[in-house]
Amino acid sequence: xxxxxxxxxxxxxxxxxxxxxxxxxxxxxxxxxxxxxxxxxxxxxxxxxxxxxxxxxxxxxxxxxxxxxxxxxxxxxxxxxxxxxxxxxxxxxxxxxxxxxxxxxxxxxxxxxxxxxxxxxxxxxxxxxxxxxxxxxxxxxxxxxxxxxxxxxxxxxxx
Amino acid sequence: xxxxxxxxxxxxxxxxxxxxxxxxxxxxxxxxxxxxxxxxxxxxxxxxxxxxxxxxxxxxxxxxxxxxxxxxxxxxxxxxxxxxxxxxxxxxxxxxxxxxxxxxxxxxxxxxxxxxxxxxxxxxxxxxxxxxxxxxxxxxxxxxxxxxxxxxxxxxxxxxxxxxxxxxxxxxxxxxxxxxxxxxxxxxxxxxxxxxxxxxxxxxxxxxxxxxxxxxxxxxxxxxxxxxxxxxxxxxxxxxxxxxxxxxxxxxxxxxxxxxxxxxxxxxxxxxxxxxxxxxxxxxxxxxxxxxxxxxxxxxxxxxxxxxxxxxxxxxxxxxxxxxxxxxxx
Numbered sequence: 001x002x003x004x005x006x007x008x009x010x011x012x013x014x015x016x017x018x019x020x021x022x023x024x025x026x027x028x029x030x031x032x033x034x035x036x037x038x039x040x041x042x043x044x045x046x047x048x049x050x051x052x053x054x055x056x057x058x059x060x061x062x063x064x065x066x067x068x069x070x071x072x073x074x075x076x077x078x079x080x081x082x083x084x085x086x087x088x089x090x091x092x093x094x095x096x097x098x099x100x101x102x103x104x105x106x107x108x109x110x111x112x113x114x115x116x117x118x119x120x121x122x123x124x125x126x127x128x129x130x131x132x133x134x135x136x137x138x139x140x141x142x143x144x145x146x147x148x149x150x151x152x153x154x155x156x157x158x159x
Numbered sequence: 160x161x162x163x164x165x166x167x168x169x170x171x172x173x174x175x176x177x178x179x180x181x182x183x184x185x186x187x188x189x190x191x192x193x194x195x196x197x198x199x200x201x202x203x204x205x206x207x208x209x210x211x212x213x214x215x216x217x218x219x220x221x222x223x224x225x226x227x228x229x230x231x232x233x234x235x236x237x238x239x240x241x242x243x244x245x246x247x248x249x250x251x252x253x254x255x256x257x258x259x260x261x262x263x264x265x266x267x268x269x270x271x272x273x274x275x276x277x278x279x280x281x282x283x284x285x286x287x288x289x290x291x292x293x294x295x296x297x298x299x300x301x302x303x304x305x306x307x308x309x310x311x312x313x314x315x316x317x318x319x320x321x322x323x324x325x326x327x328x329x330x331x332x333x334x335x336x337x338x339x340x341x342x343x344x345x346x347x348x349x350x351x352x353x354x355x356x357x358x359x360x361x362x363x364x365x366x367x368x369x370x371x372x373x374x375x376x377x378x379x380x381x382x383x384x385x386x387x388x389x390x391x392x393x394x395x396x397x398x399x400x401x402x403x404x405x406x407x408x409x410x411x412x413x414x415x416x417x418x419x420x421x422x423x424x425x426x427x428x429x430x431x432x433x434x435x436x437x438x439x440x441x442x443x444x445x446x447x448x449x450x451x452x453x454x455x456x457x458x459x460x461x462x463x464x465x466x467x468x469x470x471x472x473x474x475x476x477x478x479x480x481x482x483x484x485x486x487x488x489x
Contacts, residue, residue, distance in 0.1 A: 006188075006323055012306065013331035017338055020299075024342060036290050038231055038282060039298045043339050044346035046439070049368045050375045051359040075381040088288050090381075135374035136367065139391050 052145065054132040056097025058115075061152065062125040071127065074119075081121055089119040097128055100150050116155040125154040186330055186418060186459050191315070194322040196458035197329040198312065201304065203452060205260035208273065208297070212257025215250075215280070222246050222283065233282035246283060253280040265312040267305060274301040293443040296336055300449060303332045326458065330415065333453050337411040340428060344409030363405055369397035369438075376439045384440040397438070404431050410474035417472040418459035425454025 020040070028042030059071035060081055072078075074093060075086055082089070096111040120126070131138075132146040187193055225246060230237050237245040256276025263269040277298045285291070308324035316322055351362040361371050373387045390397045407427045414420040429447045436442040461468070471481040 005320065006327065009306065009308075009324055009327055013303070013327065013334065016303065016331065017334050020335060021338060021342065024339075036231075036285075038233070038285060038290065039278065039295045039302075041292060041295055041339075042346070043292075043342040045292070045343055046372055046376075046441075047343075047346040047350040048354060049350075049359075049362050049365070049371050051354075051361045051371065053375045053378070055379065073381075085288075091288075133378075135371050135378060136391060136394075138378055139374040139388075 050135055052132060053135050053138075054130065056094050056150070057129045057131055058093045059127045059129060060120075060124055061127055063121070064123055079121075081124065082119055083121055084119045086119075089115070092119070093128070097130060097150060100128065101130070112153065120155055123155050125152060127152045186326070186416060188323040188326045189319060190326075191322065193458040194316065194325055195314075196456075197326055198314070200452050200456060200458065201307070201311070201325075201329065202264075204300065204304070204449075205264045205273070207448065207452075208277070208301070209257040209261035211297075212254050212260075212276075215253060219250050222250060225287075228283075228286040229288070230286045231282040233278050234286060249279045249283050252276045256280075264304075267307070267309075270301070270305045270307065274298065274305060277301050293445050296339065296446055296449050299335050299339075300332050300453070303328060303335055306331065329453075329458065333421070333457065334412065334415050336449060336453055337415055337424075340408045340411035341413075344405055344407075344411065347405050348409055363401050366398045367394045369401040370394035373397070373438050376441070380440055382440065384436075384438055386434075386437040387439070390438055400434070403427075406474075407431060413474040414472070418457065419461055419464065419469045419472050421454050421457035421460050422464070423469060425450045425457065429455065 023037075024040045025042045027037045027040040028044055058074040060068055060074065060077055061071050062068065063081055072081065074082060075090065092111060092115050096108065096115060099107040099111055116124070128150040130146070130148050130150060131144045133144045137143050223243075223246060226242060228234075228237075228242060228246075234245065234249075240248070253276050256273045259269045259276075260273050264273065281294050281298060284294070306328045308321050308328070310316055310318055310321040311325040311328075313321070347363060351364060354360075354362045362368055363372075370391045373384070374391045377383055377387050377391075407424065408431075411424060411428065414424045429450045432443045432447050432450075467484065470484070471477050473480065
Protein backbone atom coordinates (compact mmCIF):
# COMPACT_ATOMS: atom_id res chain seq x y z
CA UNK A 1 0.00 0.00 0.00
CA UNK A 2 2.77 2.37 1.03
CA UNK A 3 4.81 1.53 -2.05
CA UNK A 4 1.72 2.03 -4.20
CA UNK A 5 1.12 5.57 -2.94
CA UNK A 6 4.77 6.44 -3.44
CA UNK A 7 4.63 5.05 -6.95
CA UNK A 8 1.50 7.12 -7.63
CA UNK A 9 3.23 10.26 -6.36
CA UNK A 10 6.23 9.52 -8.58
CA UNK A 11 3.90 9.15 -11.55
CA UNK A 12 2.13 12.40 -10.77
CA UNK A 13 5.43 14.27 -10.61
CA UNK A 14 6.69 12.63 -13.80
CA UNK A 15 3.47 13.56 -15.63
CA UNK A 16 3.83 17.14 -14.36
CA UNK A 17 7.35 17.37 -15.80
CA UNK A 18 6.27 15.89 -19.15
CA UNK A 19 3.19 18.15 -19.39
CA UNK A 20 5.29 21.22 -18.60
CA UNK A 21 7.79 20.25 -21.29
CA UNK A 22 5.19 19.97 -24.05
CA UNK A 23 2.88 22.77 -22.89
CA UNK A 24 5.83 25.11 -22.34
CA UNK A 25 7.33 24.42 -25.76
CA UNK A 26 3.91 24.72 -27.41
CA UNK A 27 3.10 28.00 -25.69
CA UNK A 28 6.22 29.69 -27.04
CA UNK A 29 6.90 28.10 -30.38
CA UNK A 30 3.96 26.22 -31.77
CA UNK A 31 1.05 28.61 -31.37
CA UNK A 32 1.71 31.54 -33.71
CA UNK A 33 0.32 34.83 -32.49
CA UNK A 34 -0.35 33.50 -28.99
CA UNK A 35 1.35 35.49 -26.29
CA UNK A 36 2.93 33.73 -23.32
CA UNK A 37 0.64 31.66 -21.13
CA UNK A 38 2.42 32.21 -17.82
CA UNK A 39 3.92 30.30 -16.06
CA UNK A 40 4.35 28.08 -19.10
CA UNK A 41 7.36 28.92 -21.25
CA UNK A 42 9.49 27.17 -23.85
CA UNK A 43 12.78 28.57 -22.49
CA UNK A 44 14.14 29.46 -25.90
CA UNK A 45 16.44 32.28 -24.85
CA UNK A 46 19.33 33.43 -27.07
CA UNK A 47 19.03 30.12 -28.96
CA UNK A 48 20.39 31.41 -32.26
CA UNK A 49 23.61 33.30 -32.78
CA UNK A 50 22.87 36.26 -35.08
CA UNK A 51 25.32 36.05 -38.01
CA UNK A 52 23.67 39.25 -39.18
CA UNK A 53 21.18 41.38 -37.32
CA UNK A 54 18.88 44.24 -38.18
CA UNK A 55 16.90 46.94 -36.42
CA UNK A 56 14.93 50.11 -36.92
CA UNK A 57 16.40 53.28 -35.46
CA UNK A 58 14.51 56.45 -34.66
CA UNK A 59 16.51 59.66 -35.09
CA UNK A 60 15.09 62.90 -33.72
CA UNK A 61 15.67 65.72 -36.26
CA UNK A 62 13.74 68.64 -34.83
CA UNK A 63 11.56 69.69 -31.90
CA UNK A 64 9.39 72.71 -32.56
CA UNK A 65 11.87 75.08 -34.27
CA UNK A 66 15.03 73.56 -32.85
CA UNK A 67 17.11 71.48 -35.29
CA UNK A 68 19.45 68.75 -34.04
CA UNK A 69 22.67 68.22 -35.98
CA UNK A 70 23.62 65.43 -35.80
CA UNK A 71 20.16 63.90 -35.14
CA UNK A 72 19.65 62.40 -31.66
CA UNK A 73 18.99 58.63 -31.48
CA UNK A 74 15.85 57.72 -29.46
CA UNK A 75 17.64 55.84 -26.62
CA UNK A 76 20.06 58.70 -25.96
CA UNK A 77 17.60 61.59 -26.19
CA UNK A 78 17.17 63.79 -23.08
CA UNK A 79 13.88 63.78 -21.15
CA UNK A 80 12.85 67.00 -22.86
CA UNK A 81 12.48 64.88 -26.03
CA UNK A 82 11.66 61.32 -24.88
CA UNK A 83 9.66 60.12 -21.89
CA UNK A 84 8.38 56.75 -20.63
CA UNK A 85 9.96 53.30 -20.64
CA UNK A 86 12.55 53.45 -23.43
CA UNK A 87 12.90 49.66 -23.52
CA UNK A 88 9.23 49.28 -24.45
CA UNK A 89 9.48 52.41 -26.63
CA UNK A 90 12.18 50.69 -28.70
CA UNK A 91 9.88 47.70 -29.17
CA UNK A 92 7.17 50.02 -30.49
CA UNK A 93 9.73 51.49 -32.94
CA UNK A 94 10.58 47.99 -34.22
CA UNK A 95 6.89 47.18 -34.76
CA UNK A 96 6.34 50.54 -36.47
CA UNK A 97 9.31 49.95 -38.79
CA UNK A 98 8.02 46.52 -39.78
CA UNK A 99 4.48 47.85 -40.32
CA UNK A 100 5.77 50.66 -42.59
CA UNK A 101 7.81 48.16 -44.67
CA UNK A 102 4.78 45.90 -45.06
CA UNK A 103 2.53 48.86 -45.96
CA UNK A 104 0.06 48.12 -43.12
CA UNK A 105 -1.54 51.58 -42.97
CA UNK A 106 -3.92 50.98 -40.06
CA UNK A 107 -1.19 49.42 -37.92
CA UNK A 108 1.20 52.25 -38.78
CA UNK A 109 -1.41 54.79 -37.66
CA UNK A 110 -1.96 52.99 -34.31
CA UNK A 111 1.75 52.56 -33.61
CA UNK A 112 2.56 56.18 -34.54
CA UNK A 113 -0.15 57.38 -32.22
CA UNK A 114 1.25 55.20 -29.43
CA UNK A 115 4.83 56.33 -30.07
CA UNK A 116 4.10 60.02 -30.48
CA UNK A 117 1.74 60.35 -27.51
CA UNK A 118 3.49 58.04 -25.02
CA UNK A 119 7.17 58.57 -25.78
CA UNK A 120 7.86 61.73 -27.78
CA UNK A 121 7.52 65.12 -26.13
CA UNK A 122 5.76 67.91 -28.04
CA UNK A 123 5.93 68.38 -31.79
CA UNK A 124 8.87 66.30 -32.96
CA UNK A 125 10.15 65.61 -36.47
CA UNK A 126 11.91 62.25 -36.72
CA UNK A 127 13.37 59.83 -39.23
CA UNK A 128 13.07 56.03 -39.18
CA UNK A 129 16.14 54.20 -40.49
CA UNK A 130 16.55 50.49 -41.21
CA UNK A 131 19.99 49.04 -40.40
CA UNK A 132 21.41 45.62 -41.26
CA UNK A 133 24.77 44.73 -39.77
CA UNK A 134 27.35 42.21 -38.61
CA UNK A 135 27.04 42.59 -34.80
CA UNK A 136 30.77 42.36 -34.02
CA UNK A 137 31.75 44.80 -36.80
CA UNK A 138 28.94 47.16 -35.87
CA UNK A 139 30.04 47.13 -32.21
CA UNK A 140 33.69 47.71 -33.11
CA UNK A 141 33.37 50.24 -35.93
CA UNK A 142 29.70 51.27 -36.12
CA UNK A 143 29.60 50.09 -39.76
CA UNK A 144 26.38 48.74 -41.28
CA UNK A 145 26.02 46.29 -44.14
CA UNK A 146 22.94 48.24 -45.23
CA UNK A 147 21.29 51.44 -44.04
CA UNK A 148 18.21 53.03 -45.60
CA UNK A 149 15.70 55.65 -44.56
CA UNK A 150 12.02 54.76 -44.25
CA UNK A 151 11.16 58.44 -44.38
CA UNK A 152 10.67 61.44 -42.15
CA UNK A 153 7.60 61.81 -39.95
CA UNK A 154 6.32 64.45 -37.56
CA UNK A 155 4.18 64.09 -34.43
CA UNK A 156 0.51 64.25 -35.29
CA UNK A 157 1.17 64.96 -38.98
CA UNK A 158 -0.99 62.94 -41.36
CA UNK A 159 -2.74 61.00 -38.59
CA UNK B 160 9.48 -10.50 -12.93
CA UNK B 161 7.13 -7.82 -14.28
CA UNK B 162 8.07 -6.46 -17.69
CA UNK B 163 8.85 -2.73 -17.77
CA UNK B 164 6.38 -0.54 -19.61
CA UNK B 165 7.54 2.10 -22.06
CA UNK B 166 7.53 5.02 -19.57
CA UNK B 167 9.51 2.96 -17.05
CA UNK B 168 12.00 2.08 -19.77
CA UNK B 169 12.46 5.78 -20.54
CA UNK B 170 12.85 6.51 -16.81
CA UNK B 171 15.44 3.72 -16.57
CA UNK B 172 17.44 5.44 -19.30
CA UNK B 173 17.95 8.39 -16.96
CA UNK B 174 19.02 6.17 -14.06
CA UNK B 175 22.75 5.77 -13.54
CA UNK B 176 24.15 2.30 -14.08
CA UNK B 177 25.93 0.49 -11.27
CA UNK B 178 29.69 0.58 -11.71
CA UNK B 179 31.33 -2.81 -11.03
CA UNK B 180 33.24 -2.51 -7.81
CA UNK B 181 32.09 1.06 -7.31
CA UNK B 182 29.39 2.62 -5.19
CA UNK B 183 26.10 3.20 -6.95
CA UNK B 184 24.98 6.80 -6.99
CA UNK B 185 21.21 6.97 -6.43
CA UNK B 186 18.56 9.01 -4.62
CA UNK B 187 18.11 7.79 -1.05
CA UNK B 188 14.45 8.45 -0.19
CA UNK B 189 14.35 6.89 3.28
CA UNK B 190 17.20 8.65 5.06
CA UNK B 191 16.18 10.60 8.19
CA UNK B 192 19.10 12.96 7.75
CA UNK B 193 18.23 13.79 4.14
CA UNK B 194 14.58 14.24 5.14
CA UNK B 195 15.61 16.79 7.80
CA UNK B 196 17.76 18.64 5.24
CA UNK B 197 14.84 18.72 2.77
CA UNK B 198 12.50 20.06 5.48
CA UNK B 199 14.94 22.86 6.27
CA UNK B 200 15.36 23.81 2.62
CA UNK B 201 11.61 23.80 1.95
CA UNK B 202 11.15 25.92 5.09
CA UNK B 203 13.79 28.33 3.78
CA UNK B 204 11.95 28.53 0.44
CA UNK B 205 8.73 29.52 2.18
CA UNK B 206 10.55 32.04 4.40
CA UNK B 207 12.02 33.63 1.26
CA UNK B 208 8.52 33.93 -0.25
CA UNK B 209 7.47 35.83 2.87
CA UNK B 210 10.49 38.10 2.46
CA UNK B 211 9.67 38.72 -1.22
CA UNK B 212 6.01 39.51 -0.41
CA UNK B 213 7.09 41.97 2.29
CA UNK B 214 9.67 43.53 -0.04
CA UNK B 215 7.02 44.15 -2.70
CA UNK B 216 5.19 46.53 -0.34
CA UNK B 217 7.43 49.24 -1.80
CA UNK B 218 5.83 48.71 -5.23
CA UNK B 219 2.26 48.95 -3.96
CA UNK B 220 1.92 52.71 -4.52
CA UNK B 221 2.91 52.33 -8.18
CA UNK B 222 0.44 49.50 -8.78
CA UNK B 223 -2.39 51.23 -6.93
CA UNK B 224 -2.07 54.35 -9.07
CA UNK B 225 -2.46 52.28 -12.24
CA UNK B 226 -5.67 52.64 -14.17
CA UNK B 227 -4.93 50.78 -17.39
CA UNK B 228 -3.29 47.39 -17.85
CA UNK B 229 -3.35 44.58 -20.38
CA UNK B 230 -4.23 41.67 -18.09
CA UNK B 231 -2.55 38.28 -18.47
CA UNK B 232 -4.85 35.25 -18.42
CA UNK B 233 -4.81 34.67 -14.60
CA UNK B 234 -6.38 38.14 -14.26
CA UNK B 235 -9.38 37.36 -16.50
CA UNK B 236 -11.66 38.17 -13.53
CA UNK B 237 -10.54 41.83 -13.40
CA UNK B 238 -13.23 42.73 -15.92
CA UNK B 239 -15.91 41.76 -13.37
CA UNK B 240 -14.57 43.79 -10.43
CA UNK B 241 -12.75 46.71 -12.06
CA UNK B 242 -9.03 47.30 -12.37
CA UNK B 243 -8.50 49.31 -9.18
CA UNK B 244 -10.35 46.92 -6.86
CA UNK B 245 -8.77 43.92 -8.55
CA UNK B 246 -5.22 45.23 -8.18
CA UNK B 247 -5.84 46.01 -4.50
CA UNK B 248 -7.13 42.46 -3.96
CA UNK B 249 -4.09 40.93 -5.69
CA UNK B 250 -1.62 42.95 -3.61
CA UNK B 251 -3.30 41.91 -0.36
CA UNK B 252 -3.52 38.30 -1.53
CA UNK B 253 0.20 38.31 -2.29
CA UNK B 254 1.03 39.61 1.18
CA UNK B 255 -1.39 37.10 2.74
CA UNK B 256 0.28 34.31 0.73
CA UNK B 257 3.66 35.41 2.12
CA UNK B 258 2.36 35.30 5.69
CA UNK B 259 0.84 31.86 5.06
CA UNK B 260 4.17 30.66 3.65
CA UNK B 261 5.93 31.57 6.88
CA UNK B 262 3.26 30.21 9.20
CA UNK B 263 0.93 27.56 7.79
CA UNK B 264 2.76 25.90 4.91
CA UNK B 265 2.22 22.54 6.66
CA UNK B 266 -1.36 22.58 5.27
CA UNK B 267 -2.04 21.75 1.66
CA UNK B 268 -4.81 24.38 1.35
CA UNK B 269 -2.30 27.00 2.47
CA UNK B 270 0.21 25.84 -0.13
CA UNK B 271 -2.48 26.11 -2.79
CA UNK B 272 -3.25 29.69 -1.68
CA UNK B 273 0.48 30.50 -1.71
CA UNK B 274 0.77 29.25 -5.30
CA UNK B 275 -2.34 31.16 -6.43
CA UNK B 276 -1.14 34.36 -4.70
CA UNK B 277 2.21 34.14 -6.47
CA UNK B 278 0.63 33.42 -9.86
CA UNK B 279 -1.80 36.33 -9.50
CA UNK B 280 0.94 38.72 -8.43
CA UNK B 281 3.22 37.77 -11.31
CA UNK B 282 0.31 38.03 -13.74
CA UNK B 283 -0.19 41.58 -12.47
CA UNK B 284 3.52 42.35 -12.75
CA UNK B 285 3.58 41.06 -16.35
CA UNK B 286 0.40 42.89 -17.38
CA UNK B 287 2.33 46.03 -18.28
CA UNK B 288 4.06 44.53 -21.32
CA UNK B 289 7.29 42.65 -20.74
CA UNK B 290 7.51 39.24 -19.00
CA UNK B 291 10.46 38.61 -16.69
CA UNK B 292 11.26 34.92 -17.09
CA UNK B 293 13.48 35.06 -14.03
CA UNK B 294 10.31 34.97 -11.89
CA UNK B 295 8.87 31.74 -13.33
CA UNK B 296 10.77 29.19 -11.24
CA UNK B 297 9.45 30.54 -7.93
CA UNK B 298 5.85 29.87 -9.05
CA UNK B 299 6.66 26.47 -10.51
CA UNK B 300 8.34 25.38 -7.27
CA UNK B 301 5.30 26.58 -5.28
CA UNK B 302 3.12 24.39 -7.51
CA UNK B 303 5.21 21.23 -7.05
CA UNK B 304 5.36 21.73 -3.28
CA UNK B 305 1.54 21.48 -3.17
CA UNK B 306 2.18 17.74 -3.51
CA UNK B 307 4.02 17.56 -0.15
CA UNK B 308 2.47 14.89 2.11
CA UNK B 309 0.75 15.48 5.46
CA UNK B 310 3.38 15.53 8.17
CA UNK B 311 6.21 16.77 5.96
CA UNK B 312 6.98 19.42 8.59
CA UNK B 313 7.20 17.04 11.60
CA UNK B 314 10.71 17.08 13.10
CA UNK B 315 12.32 13.66 13.59
CA UNK B 316 9.30 12.06 11.89
CA UNK B 317 9.03 8.30 12.31
CA UNK B 318 6.63 8.01 9.38
CA UNK B 319 8.68 6.41 6.61
CA UNK B 320 6.06 7.18 3.98
CA UNK B 321 6.00 10.90 4.88
CA UNK B 322 9.79 11.01 4.75
CA UNK B 323 10.00 9.27 1.38
CA UNK B 324 7.15 11.34 -0.11
CA UNK B 325 8.75 14.59 1.08
CA UNK B 326 12.06 13.67 -0.51
CA UNK B 327 10.27 12.54 -3.67
CA UNK B 328 8.47 15.88 -3.96
CA UNK B 329 11.77 17.66 -3.32
CA UNK B 330 13.29 15.73 -6.22
CA UNK B 331 10.21 16.76 -8.26
CA UNK B 332 11.07 20.43 -7.69
CA UNK B 333 14.65 19.69 -8.71
CA UNK B 334 13.36 17.98 -11.86
CA UNK B 335 11.19 20.94 -12.85
CA UNK B 336 14.03 23.42 -12.24
CA UNK B 337 16.45 21.29 -14.27
CA UNK B 338 13.87 20.71 -17.01
CA UNK B 339 13.71 24.44 -17.76
CA UNK B 340 17.48 24.44 -18.36
CA UNK B 341 17.32 21.29 -20.49
CA UNK B 342 14.64 22.94 -22.60
CA UNK B 343 16.86 26.00 -23.06
CA UNK B 344 19.75 23.69 -24.00
CA UNK B 345 17.61 21.78 -26.49
CA UNK B 346 16.64 24.96 -28.31
CA UNK B 347 20.29 26.03 -28.47
CA UNK B 348 21.48 22.63 -29.71
CA UNK B 349 18.62 22.47 -32.23
CA UNK B 350 19.36 26.01 -33.41
CA UNK B 351 22.99 25.07 -34.13
CA UNK B 352 21.75 22.40 -36.55
CA UNK B 353 19.12 24.74 -38.01
CA UNK B 354 21.69 27.49 -38.59
CA UNK B 355 24.09 25.07 -40.27
CA UNK B 356 21.32 23.86 -42.57
CA UNK B 357 20.56 27.49 -43.47
CA UNK B 358 24.22 28.09 -44.25
CA UNK B 359 24.91 30.28 -41.22
CA UNK B 360 28.25 29.16 -39.92
CA UNK B 361 28.56 31.35 -36.85
CA UNK B 362 26.86 29.33 -34.13
CA UNK B 363 27.74 28.69 -30.48
CA UNK B 364 30.30 26.14 -31.71
CA UNK B 365 32.14 28.79 -33.76
CA UNK B 366 35.02 30.56 -31.98
CA UNK B 367 33.26 33.92 -32.57
CA UNK B 368 29.79 32.65 -31.64
CA UNK B 369 29.50 34.05 -28.15
CA UNK B 370 31.13 37.35 -29.20
CA UNK B 371 28.42 37.75 -31.89
CA UNK B 372 25.68 37.07 -29.36
CA UNK B 373 27.12 39.56 -26.87
CA UNK B 374 27.66 42.28 -29.49
CA UNK B 375 24.11 41.85 -30.85
CA UNK B 376 22.64 42.19 -27.34
CA UNK B 377 24.70 45.26 -26.50
CA UNK B 378 23.63 46.91 -29.76
CA UNK B 379 20.00 46.00 -29.07
CA UNK B 380 20.20 47.47 -25.56
CA UNK B 381 22.31 50.44 -26.71
CA UNK B 382 24.50 49.89 -23.68
CA UNK B 383 27.74 48.06 -22.88
CA UNK B 384 27.65 45.27 -20.30
CA UNK B 385 30.47 45.04 -17.77
CA UNK B 386 32.54 42.32 -19.51
CA UNK B 387 30.81 42.33 -22.91
CA UNK B 388 33.22 44.67 -24.74
CA UNK B 389 36.20 42.58 -23.53
CA UNK B 390 34.66 39.33 -24.81
CA UNK B 391 33.89 40.96 -28.17
CA UNK B 392 37.53 42.08 -28.38
CA UNK B 393 38.79 38.61 -27.26
CA UNK B 394 36.25 36.19 -28.82
CA UNK B 395 38.33 33.05 -28.16
CA UNK B 396 37.98 33.58 -24.40
CA UNK B 397 34.25 32.90 -24.68
CA UNK B 398 34.46 29.92 -27.02
CA UNK B 399 34.86 27.03 -24.56
CA UNK B 400 32.72 28.57 -21.78
CA UNK B 401 29.92 28.94 -24.34
CA UNK B 402 30.09 25.26 -25.27
CA UNK B 403 30.31 24.18 -21.60
CA UNK B 404 27.19 26.24 -20.88
CA UNK B 405 25.21 24.42 -23.58
CA UNK B 406 26.43 21.08 -22.12
CA UNK B 407 25.32 22.14 -18.61
CA UNK B 408 21.93 23.25 -19.88
CA UNK B 409 21.24 20.41 -22.29
CA UNK B 410 22.00 17.62 -19.80
CA UNK B 411 20.59 19.35 -16.72
CA UNK B 412 17.64 16.95 -16.34
CA UNK B 413 19.98 13.99 -16.79
CA UNK B 414 21.66 14.71 -13.45
CA UNK B 415 18.44 14.38 -11.41
CA UNK B 416 19.25 10.73 -10.58
CA UNK B 417 22.96 11.45 -10.07
CA UNK B 418 23.28 13.12 -6.65
CA UNK B 419 27.05 13.45 -7.01
CA UNK B 420 26.34 16.06 -9.71
CA UNK B 421 23.62 18.06 -7.91
CA UNK B 422 26.07 20.46 -6.30
CA UNK B 423 28.40 20.96 -9.31
CA UNK B 424 25.43 21.46 -11.65
CA UNK B 425 23.68 23.87 -9.27
CA UNK B 426 26.83 25.92 -8.91
CA UNK B 427 27.66 25.65 -12.62
CA UNK B 428 24.24 26.94 -13.66
CA UNK B 429 24.43 29.74 -11.05
CA UNK B 430 27.82 30.70 -12.47
CA UNK B 431 26.27 30.73 -15.95
CA UNK B 432 23.66 33.25 -14.71
CA UNK B 433 26.37 35.42 -13.17
CA UNK B 434 28.40 35.40 -16.36
CA UNK B 435 25.38 36.05 -18.60
CA UNK B 436 24.63 39.08 -16.44
CA UNK B 437 28.20 40.34 -16.82
CA UNK B 438 28.33 39.74 -20.57
CA UNK B 439 24.78 39.94 -21.96
CA UNK B 440 23.30 42.12 -19.24
CA UNK B 441 20.63 39.49 -18.61
CA UNK B 442 20.14 38.72 -14.93
CA UNK B 443 18.20 35.85 -13.37
CA UNK B 444 18.99 36.52 -9.68
CA UNK B 445 16.02 34.52 -8.38
CA UNK B 446 17.16 31.48 -10.33
CA UNK B 447 20.53 31.68 -8.59
CA UNK B 448 18.74 31.54 -5.26
CA UNK B 449 16.64 28.51 -6.24
CA UNK B 450 19.67 26.74 -7.73
CA UNK B 451 21.58 27.29 -4.50
CA UNK B 452 18.71 26.03 -2.33
CA UNK B 453 17.48 23.09 -4.37
CA UNK B 454 20.67 21.86 -6.06
CA UNK B 455 23.88 23.23 -4.55
CA UNK B 456 22.50 22.36 -1.09
CA UNK B 457 20.61 19.29 -2.32
CA UNK B 458 19.76 16.86 0.50
CA UNK B 459 20.70 14.01 -1.85
CA UNK B 460 24.32 15.11 -2.34
CA UNK B 461 26.83 12.54 -1.06
CA UNK B 462 28.24 12.86 2.46
CA UNK B 463 31.75 12.38 1.16
CA UNK B 464 31.85 13.86 -2.33
CA UNK B 465 34.15 12.02 -4.69
CA UNK B 466 35.29 13.77 -7.84
CA UNK B 467 35.87 10.33 -9.40
CA UNK B 468 32.22 9.43 -8.86
CA UNK B 469 31.17 12.84 -10.21
CA UNK B 470 33.28 12.34 -13.34
CA UNK B 471 31.87 8.82 -13.85
CA UNK B 472 28.35 10.27 -13.57
CA UNK B 473 28.93 13.03 -16.14
CA UNK B 474 26.43 12.86 -19.00
CA UNK B 475 27.91 11.28 -22.16
CA UNK B 476 31.52 12.12 -21.20
CA UNK B 477 31.34 10.07 -17.96
CA UNK B 478 31.56 6.68 -19.65
CA UNK B 479 34.54 7.74 -21.72
CA UNK B 480 36.39 9.53 -18.90
CA UNK B 481 35.65 6.67 -16.45
CA UNK B 482 37.08 4.16 -18.93
CA UNK B 483 40.20 6.31 -19.36
CA UNK B 484 40.63 6.51 -15.60
CA UNK B 485 40.23 2.73 -15.11
CA UNK B 486 42.76 2.10 -17.90
CA UNK B 487 45.21 4.43 -16.16
CA UNK B 488 44.73 2.57 -12.85
CA UNK B 489 45.40 -0.80 -14.56
